[in-house]
Amino acid sequence: MYEFRNLDGPLPVMAVVDERLSTTTVCLASKYGSRDDPARECGLAHVLEHVLMSAPVGPVPSFSEYVERLGGHANAETGLDRMLFYAQVHADDAEEITGLLQQAVLRPRWNDRTLPQEKAAVFQELAAAAADPSDVVQDAFLEHLFPGHPLGRPVGGTRETVEAFDVAAVAAGHHDRLLTAPLSLIVVGPSVPATADPLVAGVPAEALARLGTARRDLSALPDPGPHGPLPWPDEFAWVCAGARSVGNHDPRRPHFNVLAQLLGSSPSSVLYRRLRGEAGLAYAFQSWNRGYGETGAWRVLAGVESGNGDAALAVIRGALEEIAADGPKPDDLESARRQARMRIHTSVDTPLECARFLALRSGGPADWSPAAEVANIAAVGAEELRAAAAHVLDGWRAVVRPEAR
CATH class of the missing domain: 3.30.830.10 (Metalloenzyme, LuxS/M16 peptidase-like)
Structure with missing residues (x-):
């Protein structure tokens, strides 16, 4: 039977402890999403997510690669209103990976190689989504529902906005938005790793002091677009x-x-x-x-x-x-x-x-x-x-x- 816990600290921890589990899953959840980027930087949060999971961290070439070499699984996702960075590993590796995840997200090592590589991956994502009408229609629906509002913008941005990002822009997004958005750590495993405490994981206290200081701009929602007859195509x-x-x-x-x-x-x-x-x-x-x-x-x-x-x-x-x-x-x-x-x-x-x-x-x-x-x-x-x-x-x-x- 699992035990559900909420732990207070510089980084709030939500934990599900089940001693029967042989794996530990850790997830950093940030309330920084694509809606928080300026329109001219639409898609920056998504690019930043890619970079943080692929950049060098601590003694390893990238967080994602290191977790996978241990036999685990690592991934991240960006939504309109938050970003998730997570890994599932054997419980024996939980202490190390929990600390590395926090370092990867909160103390990235910027370089000129990772960004071009990840922008190329994002371009492939955008191309795949544009070729799938079931994806395109969902973006169009939100754009129609929230016209001119950040909630109506595509999470991945556009090829033009993504092309314009350089290391300085990505680092600024990280410093100004991710590091000031509310952040929490979720742990599901047989125990809570000691490195769930970010100070134990080596995260500077000054960085932790900035978490949650930003306030999201909840601008007034515009009226939805007009609703009329649909232009049905002569195909599926x-x-x-x-x-x-x-x-x-x-x-x-x-x-x-x-x-x-x-x-x-x-x-x-x-x-x-x-x-x-x-x-x-x-x-x-x-x-x-x-x-x-x-x-x-x-x-x-x-x-x-x-x-x-x-x-x-x-x-x-x-x-x-x-x-x-x-x-x-x-x-x-x-x-x-x-x-x-x-x-x-x-x-x-x-x-x-x-x-x-x-x-x-x-x-x-x-x-x-x-x-x-x-x-x-x-x-x-x-x-x-x-x-x-x-x-x-x-x-x-x-x-x-x-x-x-």
């Missing part, structure tokens, strides 16, 4: 539809999460029965809710054949309208709640996913825990689902990619 296309929801720590967030399960891709969902089973209009689709600082985005992503787009959207809207008017049927509501709770359980039961799950929820109420999250999901009732569905319908927007030529 991806449509992304939904609306703004609520922030990551809003007490209503579980309502939108359960609504996503109620209209998700599981055979137990209302939308699966109607969109795939009864109407036969879509094979690949999914629904999810993502909270940010002051708002969120609830969406459905579906792949549709030529000529089926409007009909598929009508089925999705029809399901939402029925829920908004009458609420879900009791057995459908219970199924959706069970699905949402199971997502939490399966995340917590897998060490690497558990670390990511906790990292994405760090910085919330002090009494938050996975058990509290499960309890909040279990408490969602029909009235909350009616209100969430009505909220989505009120802000409904949809985009399609590719568009008609």
Whole structure:
């Protein structure tokens, strides 16, 4: 049985201790994301993530390579509102890797070789995403939902903005934004390594003193773009539809999460029965809710054949309208709640996913825990689902990619 702990210190630690585990997963979670970069430096956070994982650290050529040579796994990710740097290693290596991870992120060694190498990798990422309409449509949806706002910009930036970055710009982003954003450490393993204390790991006290001193610019959200007929192409296309929801720590967030399960891709969902089973209009689709600082985005992503787009959207809207008017049927509501709770359980039961799950929820109420999250999901009732569905319908927007030529 695992034990959930919150440890205070210069770097807050959220730990899941399970003596049965033979591996330790450590994750540094920063509340610096792509939204915090100026528009002219769109994509800098993502490039910085690449550089920090690949630059020399301590006595080793790069953090990622060293972890993999030990037989472990290392990776990082950048989102709109945060960055995650993580590694999973044998528990015997946990002390060393926990210290190295903190050094890699907080005390990088800048050089002229790593940046060009990682910019080339980012260019490949951007090219791959641009060639995949299911990726392109999600960026277009957020741009439509948050026009002219940092939340509507692509996380990876553009080839033009990335091309302009030099070592000085990346170092400035690290100094001015990453080192001043709130940071927390998540540990999942048989024990908490001593190097989870950043002072033990050799992180200078002056660097720790700057953490969390920045305040995110929560500028007013603009009105979403106008919603009109979609320019459907004469080929298979991806449509992304939904609306703004609520922030990551809003007490209503579980309502939108359960609504996503109620209209998700599981055979137990209302939308699966109607969109795939009864109407036969879509094979690949999914629904999810993502909270940010002051708002969120609830969406459905579906792949549709030529000529089926409007009909598929009508089925999705029809399901939402029925829920908004009458609420879900009791057995459908219970199924959706069970699905949402199971997502939490399966995340917590897998060490690497558990670390990511906790990292994405760090910085919330002090009494938050996975058990509290499960309890909040279990408490969602029909009235909350009616209100969430009505909220989505009120802000409904949809985009399609590719568009008609």
